[in-house]
Amino acid sequence: MKNLIFDLGDVIIPIDLRAPLRNFAMLANMAEADAEALWKQHGIWQQHETGLIDDDTFRAAVREIMGNRPNTPAHWADEVIDTAWNSVLLDLPVERIDRIRELASRYRVFMLSNTNAIHIREVNRRLVSLGQPTLEEIFERVFYSHELKMAKPSPDIFQHVLGEAGLVAEETAFFDDNAGNIRAAAALGIQAVHVVPPKTMLDYLQDF
Missing domain, CATH: 3.40.50.1000 (HAD superfamily/HAD-like)
Structure with a gap:
């Protein structure tokens, strides 16, 4: 070898693959199951992972998908989105x-x-x-x-x-x-x- x-x-x-879902659901004031359904429907995780969309497009998609609801802020800062997204990573x-x-x-x-x-x-x-x-x-x-x-x-x-x-x-x-x-x-x-x-x-x- x-x-x-x-x-x-x-x-x-x-890693904790469900941590971002939990965090985005909390930010969007929705049930985790509903957040998961939206992620699967739009496939932005896979698009980001395979380079079909860049970081800015990914963040914009998160705001559109998760924030486009009554009484939910759709203008989360990049840092807010990145922190939720990076919660998948546990202690190194x-x-x-x-x-x-x-x-x-x-x-x-x-x-x-x-x-x-x-x-x-x-x-x-x-x-x-x-x-x-x-x-x-x-x-x-x-x-x-x-x-x-x-x-x-x-x-x-x-x-x-x-x-x-x-x-x-x-x-x-x-x-x-x-x-x-x-x-x-x-x-x-x-x-x-x-x-x-x-x-x-x-x-x-x-x-x-």
């Missing part, structure tokens, strides 16, 4: 970052994440506040879905990473929490490691 590719959410940093375990940095001395290390620019800026802000390098400095290269305009589990994104970084699939381990992503990577010959709670990435890295 020569190469290690890491997912971000629930591999490096724990520094020991996971330390382990990756240690592995980087023996392996080529990469990140492949379905994400968006708002979340990446927040993760990097937290890393710097903890005295750590940014994601772009920790990894040899980062691959973000919103920049590539494609997302896991599409085989295309895995093939793009292998090609761009010059990696041999059989010499590459991929760590992800999503079973669909794991199956897609394994189908290409990548050594796919499914990170399943209560274990963390640190448990799966013991033999590296």
